[in-house]
Amino acid sequence: MKLCAAALVAAMVVLATAGCTDTDEPVNPGASASSAPTSMTFDEVYRILPMDGTRDLPISWDLSQVQDTDExxxxxxxxxxxxxxDASTDWPSVIPIGRFLFTERSYQATLEPFINATDTNDPRIGPIWVKTVGVETNGPDQVTVTFCTDIGYWRNTSEKSQVRRDRANLESYEMHYVQTSDGQRRWLxxxxxxxxxxxxxxxxxxCTKWAQHQP
Known part of the structure; x- marks a missing residue:
């Protein structure tokens, strides 16, 4: 199976832009939860997380419309x-970080099974631009945060470089305020x-009006 991040999170992601191609080769089911870097703290994870993307997939944030709250x-x-x-070919090193960002249920169902994946040699490249456009309260300790993402230049490295026609993409994250492994309550x-x-x-x-950026 040729892997991309869209396929990995299929259980929690509703996706129309995956670009993944399946073969008959099975996926390595991965390692146990003990593979996660449990010795790290949340603050240490936050410091190493590439919030502005990577060299080949940079992220530009527009935070002008909605205040950047904890959630x-x-x-x-x-x-x-x-x-x-998306940009990595070393999933065994990156995936364990997800335990600090996703609920345990989501991590175990959608990230942990791919922790030893090796067929990740066609990463995505950018750039992309992201703007926070809305926050909705779903219930006690639950909100949905919606972003407008300009994915006009987002593609697999194997794909021809061209601007996407449908470049304005909405992606939403349902966040839960839960107690984490360090005893604190955090949004995941x-x-x-x-x-x-x-x-x-x-x-x-x-989103369509905004997503007109040039590299």
Missing amino acids: ILAARRSLAFLKWL ADRVSANDGKRGPKYDAE
């Missing part, structure tokens, strides 16, 4: 992590909608 920052960290994974991503058609009527026009 929005947590959602931005989860987005940055998934783009980091539980579900991701990487192509959020549900919120299209509310944000599509704004």
Whole structure:
């Protein structure tokens, strides 16, 4: 199986832009939870997380519209992590970081099974631009953060370089405020909608107008 981050998070991601191609080769089911860097602290993880993307997949953030609260920052960290994974060919080193950014249920179902994946030699490259466009309260200790992402130049390295026609993409992160392994309560991503058609009527026009960047 040819892997990309979209396939890895299929259980929590509703995705229309994956670009993954399957073969009959099985996926290595991965290692146990003990592979996660449990000796690290949340603050240490936050410091190493490439919030502005990587050299080949840089992220430019537009934070002008919505105040960057704790839950929005947590959602931005989860987005940055998934783009980091998109750009990486070393998933065994990157995936364990997800335990500090996603709920345990999401991590075990969608990240941990791929921790030993090796067929990751066609990473994504950028750049991309991301703008926070909305925050909705779903219930006690649950919110959904929606981003407009300009993915006009986002592609696999094997693909021809050209600007995407449908470059304005809405992606939403359902965040839960939960107690984490260090005894603190933090916002973690539980579900991701990487192509959020549900919120299209509310944000599509704004996102399409904004997503017109040039490298």
